[in-house]
Every structure is written in C-alpha cells, then in structure tokens.
Amino acid sequence: MLHASGLEKRYGNRRALGAVSFDVDPHGFLVITGPNGSGKSTLLRLCAGLAVPTGGELRIDVARERVGFLAHEALVYRELTALENLDLYGRLYRVEERRERIGMLLERFGLWDARHKRAGAYSRGMLQRLALCRVLLHEPALLVLDEPHSGLDDEGLHLLERELAERREDVTVVVATHEPERVLPFATSRLALG
C-alpha cells in the first residue's frame, strides 16, 4: 500500500525529513515515533499526498480521496456547525446515504447533541472527535493519523481505540504518536525517527 525508499523532504535549505525507508502492506499498521521536530508530521503529509518529496521515492497505492487524514488541526470551518462541516465533506467525498452516515458517526463520537453548535465553540477534545468523524466519514482505505490521542478525554480515547480495533482488518493505518503504547497492540511495523 505504501512504499518509501530514501524518502527526503527539504524546505529550502532546511531538511524536514531525512532518508526514510519503509513499507506498509495493505491492512498494515505502521507506528511512527520520534521527538518533536524529527519529521513525523512531514512524513504523514507525504503519506497523505499533501506534500511532494524532494528526494527518494514514495509510492502510494491509493487514490487521494480514499485517504483519511487526521492533522494537528481539525480541518473544519469554525463558523460552521459540526453537521454543516460533515455535510460539506460528505458531499465532496460523495458519501452514499450521507445523512445517515453523518448521524451515525456523530452519535458514535458523542457529538449528536452538539451537532448544531459551531465548531469554533467546541472544546479541544470535541474538535478532535469531530476531526475523527471527518476522517472516517468516507470509509477511507488509508488512515493517516497525526497524534490521534491529543486532546481526547478517557471516553474519547476509548472511542478511538474501539474504532481502530473495529477497522483493523479493513484499512491500512499510519499513525504518528508520542503515546506508542496505546497503539502498539495494533501495530504491524514501527518506525523511529530522529
């Protein structure tokens, strides 16, 4: 599903990621660890197809719209409600039975009662839950998750772990985290940066 060989990313003279190689098979689960500034987020942007490598080779065997990318930011409009944000993404991703799927995800992540609230009024944890709904909305084939546990309370962490466990057989996952112990039970390979 993903093949990287000598993968490098530079911004001008600054090297953001240096000569990384890895393979992730379909339905594999790669855990990326490393200190701040080691290039985890850069690597995830490359894996999601949002950045272009400046060196080495990267092959992604999945179309851009089949990627679910969880970033540091929620990638939602603050002035729109949770429902409106997910409806927009659902339309763009052409999700079948969009309303039902959005309703199911909002229920599952405990946001149903706050669905008409603007995302800008959400707490950090609620935004992370909304971001997870956005990421899972179109049933992606490749999940690229940057610090998915960040901002989540105990219930949120439990929900995330349940989602990962349930989808384990259906998707390929690349996750960067400072809390590897939370995802190691699912991992098929591990990459330490820095």
Add this chain to the structure above:
Amino acid sequence: MSYLADVGALARKDLLLELRSRDTLPAMLLFVLSSFVVFHFVLPTGTDRLAAQGLLWVAIVFTALLGLARAFSAEREQSVLDGLVLATRDLSAIWFGKALSILAFLALAEVVALPVFGLFFGRVELRTVAAVALADLGIAAVGTLLAGMAAASRARELLLPLLFLPLVIPLVIGGVGATVADHPSSYLGLLALYDAVFGLVAWGSFAYVVAE
C-alpha cells in the same frame, strides 16, 4: 454534474460563512462608499465627468482587493485547505466555488455602490453597468487564483496586491474605455476576451497552486 455539485457545495459554504461572520461584504461596502465620499470632496466643483468615471474604476479595483484579501482566511485558520484538497476530486472546483462567491460579494457591493456613485457624480449608464459586470468576472477569476497563491505565503498581505494590480490593468483600461469612449463595443470585447482567456488560465492552473 458531480463537478458542478462540488462547485455548488463549495460556493454555498462560502456564502454561509459570510452570512455567519459578516467580515467581508460589510467591509467592502463601507470601503467603496467611503471612497465615493472622499472622491466627492477631493474633486473640485465642475470637474470633468470623465475624471469621476475613472475614479469609479479605482474604487472597484481596491474594493475587490479588500474582498480578495479575506477570500481564503477561513481556510487558512484551521488549515482547511488540506481537507478540501483531499476531499475534492477535481481541485479546480475549489477555485470555481471560491470565484463564484467572490463574484457574488462584488456584485452585491456594486448593487449598492453604483446608485450611490450616480448620486454623487451623475447618472450611471447601461454600458458602465455592462463593463462593471464583465470586469467582475475577470476580477473574480484572476483574483481567486492569486488569493490562493498568496494564502500559502507568509507575505500574503504584500503579495496579493503586488500580483493582482498589474494583472487587472487590462480590466481597468477596458472598463474606463467602455465607460467613456464613443464606441464602447471594442472595450467591452476586450473585457470579454480577458475574462475568457484569464478564466481558462486560472481554472487550469489552480490545482498547481493548492497542491505542493
């Protein structure tokens, strides 16, 4: 049809955002009306009508610039552009949707501004309205592309006017010409040609602007 559905969803989202935040259209309106008031007092009594017509185009270009500077602010705040790039199959739909919303803001600002201009500086002729409408298309097409480019830059406040103003000079020439010339049709033709050429260029190149 799916492409147009994407464009529609993206344009509708922009209009909804403006309805909620009201931070672009009111600013554009206030700016264009204030400009007319300033021009009214700056121009000496009995000034030639042609000078006033020229100022109309100054006000339109800078009002558009004000709107364009805010065009991608919502996307920038939460890096939403990354989400849109992943979700939209044809990236030009992002440009199309944004250009439509900018066109709507410009048109709304001018619906108020043109009668006020007429009040201060004399009747606004039909050919002026036609020239403004054609110029709006070009401004929205080119401006959206440049606003997208500037949004990715740290020096966006500087970059946008530096790129935008030279590129809309043909629109100003065509607009002023159509407003004051004895035979406006060739100037209206120039505006239409600009819209077609730059519209196609902007539509075709936007994907390279948003994708790294």
